[in-house]
Amino acid sequence: MTDMLTPVLTADWGNDRAWTREAYEQTGGYDALRKALTMKPDDLITLVKDSGLRGRGGAGFPTGMKWSFIPQDNPKPKYLVVNADESEPGTCKDIPLMMASPHVLIEGVIIAAHAIRAEKAFIYVRGEVLHVVRRLRAAAREAYEAGYLGENILGSGLNIDLVIHAGAGAYICGEETALLDSLEGRRGQPRLRPPFPAVEGLYASPTVINNVESIASVPAIVRGGIEWFGSMGTEKSKGFTIYSLSGHVKSPGQYEAPLGITLRQLLELGGGMREGSELKFWTPGGSSTPILTAEHLDVPLDYEGVGEAGSMLGTKALQIFDQTTSVVRCVLRWTEFYKHESCGKCTPCREGTWWLVQTLQRLDAGEGRHGDIELLLDLCDNILGRSFCALGDGATSPITSAIKYFRKEFEAGMHTPSSWTFPPAASTLFPQEVAAK
Structure with a gap:
């Protein structure tokens, strides 16, 4: 390999x-x-x-x-x-x-x-x-x-x-x-x-x-x-690039490979998923790109291939999450980041990210209200393409894609805290005794 x-x-x-x-x-x-x-x-x-x-x-x-x-x-x-x-x-x-x-x-x-x-x-x-x-x-x-x-x-x-x-x-x-x-x-x-x-x-x-x-x-x-540079990569995405593999994998790190390699191949290079893990979802280019799932393991990791799969190659930051991870909690953490980092210049991003966090917090706590999922999608629709820069668009991508693939988890947020179904300790990358130190 x-x-x-x-x-x-x-x-x-x-x-x-x-x-x-x-x-x-x-x-x-x-x-x-x-x-x-x-x-x-x-x-x-x-x-x-x-x-x-x-x-x-x-x-x-x-x-x-x-x-x-x-x-x-x-x-x-x-x-x-x-x-x-x-x-x-x-x-x-x-x-x-x-x-x-x-x-x-x-x-x-x-x-x-x-x-x-x-x-x-x-x-x-x-x-x-x-x-x-x-x-x-x-x-x-x-x-x-x-x-x-x-x-x-x-x-x-x-x-x-x-x-x-x-x-x-x-x-x-x-x-x-x-x-x-x-x-x-x-x-x-x-x-x-x-x-x-x-x-x-x-x-x-x-x-x-x-x-x-x-x-x-x-x-x-x-x-x-x-010719040498074009001998690597694909017809429209030529050359080599650095893929950042992180998360629930045995050997996270930087893997420099030709554009067009697949996640399946990169996971093999990285020793595969950690013991007992099954791939649940992943990001192809950082948290601002729409998430993908195990069905996309063989998607070519180039600009065209990832785009056809409904996401973006972005920064090639491949964050890998297994079955212990709550999609709702993960998306909430990312959205809290975007809310905090919004410069506040435009209303859709400044106000929209705040409301996204409030709604996601309710669902994460198992206190979701009827219509919260539709509210999230409506908020995302009002932010997407209407903010001053790409921060607003990036904040909506993980939410809309997560609802697309894992709607049932969001529906469960109407009555069950995500911490009950997905205990945070189960998804941590480090043993608890190490984390405690």
Whole structure:
């Protein structure tokens, strides 16, 4: 089964001091940069566009196409912003990538900045992960010392500065326009679009915003070429990606595999479900994507396959839940998170998530009222597509999909607390004596 893995971004994670420039250079690090510096910016954009690389942050938008949207006739400076505000529940790929291989991200940043003709780049990191901020800043210092960053990079005449910015720890700042507001020193809230960031982004200048994994994949494409990258994945979802496997499995972790692998195959790689477990439901891309069930074990985990199954690939955060888990309680926890993290700018999200939590709390406590399920669906319908950003839409996805597949559990909430049917201790990932410590 291990031959299904395609270690590229994770290939060096087990090496001694893999995060240092010296270790990175020993495995070919910054060779792609040297090659990219001999290429014209437009040729780099064409290379990434033709490779079929799609954004690894959730939406799956073609990366090269996003780069090509930058209006080069605009006299204002161009900016590259890397969204490293990883905060989607269940998502845990970017943080280990930045910890283990910060230089692959920095090399990708320099190449991408060259492609869009930007002289200033930012990596916006989630504020709580100070260890990642420190590691990135240390790696950036090493890159400056080696002449990979700063003025006249490797004698090419190219000037690029990199800022590692620590956010204040707000989920909403993972939304790209809220992230830009935060970078500018304002409260992180989504902007009205248009204008889009490519035309008027950071400091009202043309800006490209990409996910960590998207940018980190660029050096490998420059080095390996289009055919090599296209030899992995599917026709419309090409290349490799990192799947985050967590929950009721024997070996949770990061599994770098070609797009299109199935959950059944990933579970085999992860040793299967924990002892006595049967798959009940799972998320393909974090808690904001519609849940799927055991009937979807063989769905190709690419953008098209998951979409046809009624969900979204998102961040490839595969949260696995077995028969001990209460769907109502799980969805309630996610909705409480979205209620707490709503920026409050728009009424559907601010008020709607509050009412969703109130209704779900009643059902979780076994105190549901007649019509509560219909109320949940009506609330979701009034939030979906009517909120300022995707937070509202994401808050509705697990609820509507859970009712679709497990309506009886919601109906049971009219008279039976979920803790009676599904004792929390049964679904915990750790033995009670360990949890007590």
